[in-house]
Amino acid sequence: MKMDGERLWSRLSELHAFGATADGGVTRFAWSDAERQAKDRVAVWMREAGLEVREDAAGNLIGRWSGREPEAPVLLVGSHLDSVPNGGDFDGPLGVLSAIEAVDALRRAGRQPRHPVEVIAFTDEEGARFRYGMTGSRAVAGTLRREELDAHTDADGTTIAAAMTAYGLEPDRIGEAARAPGSVLAYLELHIEQGQVLEAAGQPVGVVSGIAGPLWLKFTVVGRAGHAGTTPMPGRRDALVAAAEMVQMMSEEAAAEARTVATVGQLSVRRGGVNIIPGQVEFTLDLRDVDEAVRDRVEQRIRARVAEICEARGVSCQVEELQRVPPVQCNEALQAAIVEAGRELGLSLPTVVSGAGHDGMQCAGRWPIAMLFARSRAGISHHPDEYTSPEDCALAAEILARTVARVAGA
Numbered sequence: 209m210k211m212d213g214e215r216l217w218s219r220l221s222e223l224h225a226f227g228a229t230a231d232g233g234v235t236r237f238a239w240s241d242a243e244r245q246a247k248d249r250v251a252v253w254m255r256e257a258g259l260e261v262r263e264d265a266a267g268n269l270i271g272r273w274s275g276r277e278p279e280a281p282v283l284l285v286g287s288h289l290d291s292v293p294n295g296g297d298f299d300g301p302l303g304v305l306s307a308i309e310a311v312d313a314l315r316r317a318g319r320q321p322r323h324p325v326e327v328i329a330f331t332d333e334e335g336a337r338f339r340y341g342m343t344g345s346r347a348v349a350g351t352l353r354r355e356e357l358d359a360h361t362d363a364d365g366t367t368i369a370a371a372m373t374a375y376g377l378e379p380d381r382i383g384e385a386a387r388a389p390g391s392v393l394a395y396l397e398l399h400i401e402q403g404q405v406l407e408a409a410g411q412p413v414g415v416v417s418g419i420a421g422p423l424w425l426k427f428t429v430v431g432r433a434g435h436a437g438t439t440p441m442p443g444r445r446d447a448l449v450a451a452a453e454m455v456q457m458m459s460e461e462a463a464a465e466a467r468t469v470a471t472v473g474q475l476s477v478r479r480g481g482v483n484i485i486p487g488q489v490e491f492t493l494d495l496r497d498v499d500e501a502v503r504d505r506v507e508q509r510i511r512a513r514v515a516e517i518c519e520a521r522g523v524s525c526q527v528e529e530l531q532r533v534p535p536v537q538c539n540e541a542l543q544a545a546i547v548e549a550g551r552e553l554g555l556s557l558p559t560v561v562s563g564a565g566h567d568g569m570q571c572a573g574r575w576p577i578a579m580l581f582a583r584s585r586a587g588i589s590h591h592p593d594e595y596t597s598p599e600d601c602a603l604a605a606e607i608l609a610r611t612v613a614r615v616a617g618a
């Protein structure tokens with residue numbers, strides 16, 4: 209089986225034109241003209257690889273190879289083509305274009321799979337336009353309700369449903385994109401790591417054991433506002449000093465675990481002033497781990513210590529849950545297939561976890577999923593400087609192809 213790494217690289221570069229920004233990045237939102245053009249180009253490449261091309265009710269682009277048993281459960285392989293504002297060239301497109309190369313390499317090698325293989329480019333993975341995201345994969349998993357399409361709007365006030373209609377889709381038919389659990393064999397995705405673990409380990413490719421789910425909490429700390437000049441330090445109930453201690457504590461509690469990450473990304477002082485002791489502070493926490501039990505444990509410690517800090521500083525604190533997404537484990541047999549594929553090429557693939565969310569999370573409860581990561585330079589992603597070398601892209605694509613062959617029975 210021979211991969212065409214040069215063609216993969218030139219296609220990655222070619223897609224850059226669709227949504228290219230002045231800063232050297234790419235802005236390619238879901239259901240935009242740029243995404244339409246990218247999908248049209250990718251559809252041409254799918255047809256050249258012998259795939260039967262269609263778009264489903266959500267606008268997911270699908271290229272099908274029926275295989276020897278067209279009625280057997282389908283192996284889905286893909287990623288996404290949409291981007292964040294001024295994002296990079298690899299986040300998403302690498303997985304879609306590698307899947308096409310994998311199919312093409314298998315076909316040229318005369319290895320027809322037993323199971324049908326469908327290359328899929330999920331629409332709206334990033335959620336950059338409507339602050340929702342993974343819309344295409346939610347639709348395929350059958351968990352996207354029609355009402356959701358009216359509930360989220362972009363900066364211009366356009367709903368998802370309106371954007372879909374303008375794109376030529378019928379929002380009322382979104383349910384038709386859903387796949388019955390028994391009809392899908394598995395979902396495989398190659399993605400860039402977007403972190404620095406592989407680079408630090410000197411490894412080009414890693415197998416993903418799980419995807420961390422975010423828990424988002426909002427903290428409202430209430431103290432007592434007062435005059436900054438006339439209130440002595442003893443007895444002050446400064447909400448911001450208490451919040452600062454909490455933020456510091458959250459960072460320490462996460463660091464005490466092997467893989468937990470905690471981020472306070474928004475903080476505001478209500479009715480603040482240069483000469484006013486802060487009376488109320490609100491801040492958010494994003495807490496993630498691939499192990500839900502560990503995440504729960506850290507959350508409990510954080511809640512207990514927030515109560516202690518409140519007690520010590522004479523303030524009160526309300527905690528509101530914004531979202532609680534369960535972490536997802538990748539299927540062990542599929543992970544083993546990826547590891548074996550790497551071994552065929554003389555590689556011993558390290559296991560990594562995904563701190564970022566991916567489309568596979570949406571379908572993990574419906575059918576088995578697995579992912580492999582290609583090394584990112586300096587861990588940079590969602591930025592024009594995002595980069596994975598041509599050699600690493602080709603190698604990761606070859607491991608993907610060998611995994612597809614194993615899983616689909618080629």
Ligand SMILES: [Zn+2]
Nearest residue numbers: 299300333399
């Ligand atoms: Zn991505």
